[in-house]
Amino acid sequence: MVGSIEVHVKQSPQHVEVNLSELKGYEKHVIVELMRETQDKTTNKALPCGLDNCRAIILYEADKLSTDALLYIKWLLERYKGCNKVFFCCSDVSKLQAIKSLCTVVELLPPSKTETVAVLKFIAKQEGIDLPHELAERFAENSKNNFYLAIRSFEATWKKCYPFKENQVILTGWEDNIADIAKNMIEEQSPKQLYIIRGKLQNLIVHGVSPEFIFQSLVAELKKYLDDSLQDRIESMYDEYNRNDENMFESDKYDHEEMSKRLNDHSRKSIKQFLRIEEFIAKFMSCYKGCTNTKSLPHEGPT
Structure with a gap:
């Protein structure tokens, strides 16, 4: 139990913004206080709701709220009715199902x-x-x-590379991160290392890096450490996982229709692809560790 917590917000007389991912388990407490504060400031029965007496509460990363927190917030929204408006900003509206009946969904299209x-x-x-x-x-x-x-x-x-060339090779800015994962896979094959690598993969997911790009780049980086026989083997593994992906999505097309209200196809496909990458990494580390002919295999990155 703590007497108070420090919350970073952006505000004006008409609004207040807070990022829920920074609240570390105190989401409900903060939202309650914001709604009470807003209710006190905007309660004036003599005036109709307008720009002068309406305040917006903007909650970022709302899709990270637990179901329990959402049900509590639903109760709050029903209790504190008035001029204040609450905006739940999220990437996946299906995770706000508990309060969806009280909200108007506005989809913001990506830039052109x-x-x-x-x-x-x-x-x-x-x-x-x-x-x-x-x-x-x-x-x-x-x-x-x-x-x-x-x-x-x-x-x-x-x-x-600057000045830019005519057929400039485009980098993503994530090449070093993926090369680091490949190096970790070669240096140590253990459950602990796999856990660390999983965290690095999750960071790439959060920042929207394409799973296809991660997989291709990871295979290319790993091949720098391997002799010809193992390069062929890892290429074969890569092709096998790609074929499995295609078969999985083809056989699963009817499930996509049933689940379209919960998760869009693109997000679902990306999640499965990242799971495939994790499986590939685990299998490679197991094969590499069990390889008996490692005399020609460097354990350090190429210079």
Whole structure:
């Protein structure tokens, strides 16, 4: 039990913002206080609800709330009716099922290619970087118009090679992270190491890195450490897992229709692909550890 907690918020007379992922188990307590505070400030029965006496509570990463917390929040929303409005910002609306009946769902579409290119060109101008329009379009396409990934890719490529060449190789900014995972797999094969690698994979998931890119890059990095026979073996394993992915999604197409209300197909496919990558890593580490002919295998990264 603690007497008080410190909460970082952004606010104005008309709104208050808080990131729920920073509250470490005190989500319900903070939301209660925000709603009470808002209710006290906006309660004026003589005035109709308007800009002058309405306050918005904006909750980021709301899809990380537990079902228990959501049910409690539902009770709060029903109790504290008035001029205040609560906005639940999330990536997966299916996880807010408990309060969905009280909410209006507004889907924010991703930025267009034109908007992404405009942002990259603006950054390049501010930094004094000559960014060709065609290259900016490639950054946008490779990132699937994700601002964060496009900017990270632009920065990584610029640091690696500038001035840009005509057929510039585009980096994502995650190459070093994936190379580090490959090195960890070669250096140690243990449950502890697998747990550490899983955490690094989860970090890539959080930042929206494509599972296909992770898998391809990981295999390429691992092959740098292996002799010809094991390179063929890991390539065979990679092909096998890719075939299994295709068969799994084809046989599962009817389940997609049944689950469409809970999870969109793209997210579901990505989750299964990451699980496949984890399985591949575990299998490789087991095979590598059990390999008896390791005299020609370096245990350190290539220079």
